[in-house]
Amino acid sequence: MSEIEGEPRSPEGGDMPFRIGGWRVEPQLDEVSLDGEAVKLEPRAMRVLLALAREPGRLVTSEALLDQVWPNLTVTSNSLYQAVGDLRRVLGADKATQVFITTVSRRGYRLVAPVERAKEEQRRPAPGVARLGPRSVAILPFGAPNLPESHGFLAEVLLDDLIDEVSRHPAIVAIARGTMLTFAGRxxxxxxxxxxxxxxxxVEGRLLLAAEELRVSLRLIDGNGGRQVVAEETAFAxxxxxxxxxxxxxxxxxxxLLELAEGATRGPPVEGGRDLRAIEAAMRAWVELYCRPQTPESNERAWRWAxxxxxxxxxxxxxxxxxxxxxxxxxxYGWRPQERAVLLTAALEHAQRAIDLAPRNPDPYYTLALATLLAGDLNRAEAxxxxxxxxxxxxAPAHALLGLVRTMQGFPQEAAALCARAFAxxxxxPLRAIxxxxxxxxxxxxDEDETALAQAEQGIAANPHFPTCYVAGAIAARRLGKNALAAQYARALSASPTFGNLADIAENLPALHFxxxxxxxxxxxxxxxxxxxGAADVTASG
Incomplete structure (x- = not known):
């Protein structure tokens, strides 16, 4: 199964930005911005928005949207509902435009907000060269205009936590806290x-106290031109x-971390000595694996870079x-012609060698867990x-995978909390479909089949090419008596090279073995x- 090919297009047929109401839409970036504050959209939500924007004010049927956004894929209308719901939540921040998308009952949707070509905005000149490399970052002290004196220390504590977390990745260079604190208060x-x-x-950050809630906003800014790459906002008591x-x-x-790693690979490969080029190639492989939905194509690109x-x-x-x-x-997933045992032996060997060379890097421990899980060694995977x-x-991915391991060890009641931690x-x-x-x-x-079906549908909506969500969806739908939906998922599965029939699933799905x-x-x-x-009664073995 492969990722949908092609980039979303603006209503004019190109990649140029356009405006909907007060929002500026950047199709190439999967991003919309309002008053200078940018919000990332899921690629599927951007494709829905573009499909509606090509027909402003006119009805676009649900069938047409499914065909345009998920061509040649088996997805339910729930995927479309989620994408439209996501768009309404984001676009609703523009209070000057009362309604953006209306529902035409049992037929489809209309984009009723005005659509127009965006005026080109003048960019600031590039300030200079990133001497510390393309994956280097300076995290400025948080602005905290109204924190009470009793909690004034929080700006420094949260800054230290953020710098420490970002610095954990071995290929990211973060300026130390001591230097960054010299920028405080000005x-x-x-x-x-x-x-x-x-x-x-x-990175610019701001803490704002509202009643008893502390709101945290962060902006990641490209140092070569000043473009805002991502904006994040959250709040807690x-x-x-x-x-x-x-x-x-x-x-x-x-x-x-995901944005830093991915953003630095958008340019051409770096020039320099062998060590610098090796780091660059390794990080390009890392981006394909950790920042892209898993597909045969992204795996091959990562393999070449590695x-x-x-x-x-x-x-x-x-x-x-x-x-x-x-x-x-x-x-x-059977993405290479070699025998599974040969590939698995190589994966175990290379993961262990990566651990020996970088014992403080968590990534190879996660990879080792994946390989040992596939090999059936649950205790080693858990360790x-x-x-x-x-x-x-x-x-985050380690918490979720631990949920699967604990389920296979006989403790499925632990999985929901572990995955909730990962989602938090x-x-x-990008890999949340898993x-x-x-x-x-x-x-x-x-035996919580309603929950199982709902989670499978959310996974399919996040990545329609991930086959095991269809396995869970087909089982849950069948047990709920939704036979047509179960058959629909079974048909989608039949196209999978590794899960296309009962014999393949019995052999290739480790969770089923336990x-x-x-x-x-x-x-x-x-x-x-x-x-x-063609297998001999795979349903009889247990």
Whole structure:
């Protein structure tokens, strides 16, 4: 299964920005902005917005939207409902425009807000070269205009937490807290800060007390021109700052980390010595693996970058981990012609070597957990995940994967809380479809079929190419008596190279090997219409 090809287009047919009401829409960035404050949209939500904007004021049927936004894919109308709901929540911040999207009952949607071409805005000149590299960042002290004296220390504490979280990644360079505190209490130009410190990005933050709630807003600014890359805003109870404050900074750091890693790869490869080029290639592989939905195409791109990094530096821990991750994916999903055992052995070897070279980097422990889980060694997978979380308690994917491991160990009741922690730490995670599937699978084991179906549908909406969500959806729908929906998901599964029939699922889905009702789940899939693959009664083994 592959990611939808092609970039979204503006109403004029190109990639130029346009305006809807008070919002400026940037199709290439999946971003809308209001009064200078930018908000990232999910790619699917941007595609829905563009489809509606091409027909301003006119009805666009649900069927047409599904065909345009999810071509050649099997998704339910729930995916469209979620995308429209996301758009309404974001666009509703423009109070001057009362309504943006109206629903035409049982037919579709109309974009009723005015649409016009955006005027080109003059960009500020580039301030200089990022001497510390494209993935370097300076996090400015938080502005805190109305914090009470009793909590005045929070600006420094949260700054320290954020710098510490961002600094955990071995390829990110963050200016130390001592230097950044020299900017406290005075107005500064982010572009001048970037030029003076030689960084690629600058983070501005603000704390604002409203009643008993502390609102935190962050902006990541490109130091080469001043473009706002991402804006993040959240709030928590001031009385709970000790717990909620750290969680807020961990979540913000994860978002910043993904943007820093991805943003630095948008330009051409760097020039320089072998070490610098090896780091650049390894990080490009990292971005494909951690910042993109998992597909055969993104995996192949990551594989090529990892091999290039290791050709330049055989001891590149980031490159070794990336290669191990690629090998695990190929083994799990059949994306390479080699035997699964060969790929899995290589993944285990490369992940362990990455750990030996960089024992403080949590990434290879996560990769090792994935590989050992596929190998059926649950205890080793659990140990690797707990070590990963011990190194970085904010490592969101490790919390979610631990939920799957605990489900397979016979404790499915723990999965929802572990995945909730992952979602809290990284609500915009590109790989979150996997987390929805983990919650769905645990719910199936617990006979909570409504929850399982809802989570499977959310996973499909997040990444329609992730096959195991269709497995969970088909089982849950069948058990709920929604036979047509179960058959629809079974048809989508039949196109998967590794989960296209009962024999493939019985062999390739590790969670099924430890499921207490394995034969019953396979029987549900068979009843939904999934072919048996020529295997001898796979539903009878358990």
């Amino acid at each position: 107005p500064v130009d982010p572009l001048l800060v970037a030029r003076d410190l030689g960084v690629g990005f600058v 001031l009385a709970d700052w000790a717990n909620s404050g750290r969680l807020t900074m961990a979540r913000a750091a994860r978002r910043l 091999e290039e990094a290791l050709a330049l530096d055989p001891d590149s821990a980031i490159g070794l981990n990336a290669l191990a991750f690629c090998e695990w994916r190929a083994a799990q 690797a995940l707990r070590h990963c979380i011990g190194l970085n308690a904010s490592y 730490l990284s609500p915009y995670e 987390w929805h599937w983990i919650v769905a699978w645990a719910a199936i084991v617990l 499921a207490p009702l394995r034969s019953a789940y396979l029987a549900d899939l068979a009843a939904a219409g999934l072919p048996d693959g």
